[in-house]
Amino acid sequence: MTTVAMLSVAPVIEDSMAEEVAKAVDALEDFDVSYETNPMGTVIEAETADEVFAAAQAAHEAVDGDRVSTFLKIDDKRTASSSAADKVDAVEDELGREARSGE
Template sequence: MSVLVEFAMFPTDKGESVSKYVSRIIKMIDESGVEYKLTPMGTVFETETMDEALEILKKAYQQLEPDCNRVYSTVKFDIRKGRSNRLIQKIKSVEEKIGKEVKK
């Protein structure tokens, strides 16, 4: 099974720039070993189970909880049985159809 998660999580009580806080979350995801892609508007990662995905989200919140009084988050899931490596495969599928690599 493949659980693709796209999410953004950041404090709303720490001013205009929150990269200091977001970087804590990205470091945790990187150290977890799951495949992920950081984007300007959020992060996409892939796990094999919903429990693993929810654990990553819980740990993301725990990175902010100690010193952030208000945290905003959006989360989207794409769950598909019998598939894996969709973080890469979904992009390749589109690239094949348009005949070129998508700008990165």
């Protein structure tokens, strides 16, 4: 996989967004992408940026509301294949430890 993206889709509402965010995440199941949801968004991995765009559009359209805010940041590494996990591993190698707090 060479394209890694950070996707955040949310309705602009006062109450909990969990139900609508779940719809966006569920929409990703229809695409050939891998993903992991975290508290600030969802990391998506795919072979091409086109696959990421299609999945992100479906996630955006899955959310109901008068106003929906979507943020998509793409890292399309074209000269080498590097997964999201590889990127974290490289940072952890530099740190000499896990890239998280001691919780």
